[in-house]
Amino acid sequence: MRILITGAGGSAAYNFYDALKLAFDDLYTVGADARPQHLELIDVDKKYIVPLVTDPNYIDTINKIIEKEKIDFVHPQPDVEVNFLSKHADKINAKIFLPSFDVVEACHDKMTFNKILREKGVAVPKAYHIKTPDDLKHALDDLLKLQPKVWLRAIRGAGSRGSLPINSFYQGDAWIDYWRNFRGIDYGDFMASEFLPGHEFAWQSLWFNGELITAQARERLEYIFGNLTPSGQTSSPSVAKTVNRDDINEIGQAAVKAVTDKPHGVFCVDMKEGFDGIPKVTEINVGRFFTTSNFFAHAGLNMPQMYVELGLNGKLSGPKPKQLNPLKDDLYWVRMIDMGYKLIDGNSWTSSKI
Secondary structure, eight states: HHHHHHOOOOTHHHHHHHHHHHHOOOOOEEEEESHHHHTTTTOOOOEEEEOOOOOOOOHHHHHHHHHHHHEEEEEEOOOHHHHHHHHHHSSSSSSSOOOOHHHHHHHSSSSHHHHHHHTTTTOOOOOOEEOSSHHHHHHHHHHHHSSSEEEEESSSSSSSTTOEEESHHHHHHHHHHHHHHHHHHTTTTTEEEOOOSSSSEEEEEEETTTEEEEEEEEEEEEEEEEGGSSOOOOOSSSEEEEEOOOOHHHHHHHHHHHHOSSOOEEEEEEEOOOOTTTTEEEEEEESSOOTTHHHHHHHTHHHHHHHHHHHHHOOOOSSSSSOOOOOOOOOOEETTTTTEEEETTOOOOOOOOO
């Protein structure tokens, strides 16, 4: 089994690779990334520097790697490569397991995604596309009636890109001005939405030709360096735990089916509780796994393994897992920069109180 992982210098790709190592003895992995320094951190069999997807030589470079390394399957982890490869899958000379381009594009535009789900009756936060300063003023006038602050964020990007809780026009306009001058995005690239103060959940699911293979939810409890960010979070948890709730399972499935009648591939749904305790969907990370995909793999639910098997052969090598709640509640995943990670049963903490 010969697999090419793109974005292999990132932690999400590393954790995907970690999950595969738990499952396969006959694994030959090749890592590709545009950043040579970060690529040094992943212990794959071969590493290649590739251009960005915006480079006209990107497809040719990927296909040269596929030919040279006899690659069977390509897994794109970064959103930009998921988007690009879903659009140009017919030009890649190896198997890829991705939703169609229109589904990926709908999920990557968070404002469009919010509108689609709202029209399909799925719970989402009230949101406005911020195209002008007047749009920002109007959004604040309305949304501040719901909560004492508003969530301002970039429409595209991962890791809570461009996110900031605000309660005044001055704060929002200055934030957009900063991103205009230093990050290259402006009015038109932002949305303002209802602030959701409750618990945050990540529902990771795998589908094949419209059938749900399996899904498991976790709650994000703490964020890596969240105390250092203006928003207080980064979307990548330092502490998370498994949760089994019927409402989260129902909302997760409804969100996926709102964007496609025949889900195919990985759909990772983010949701957060409103002031009334009802989880509302904020986005779907589509075509690739959440950063901590190895959490469930170490707990016994190896979705990356199943994803590769389905992508290569259209079937699983072992028995099908439970569709919903395959793992028990209160399994904790604790991770920190330079300290690794650890799976802990919620009833088996090693620390003591004095």
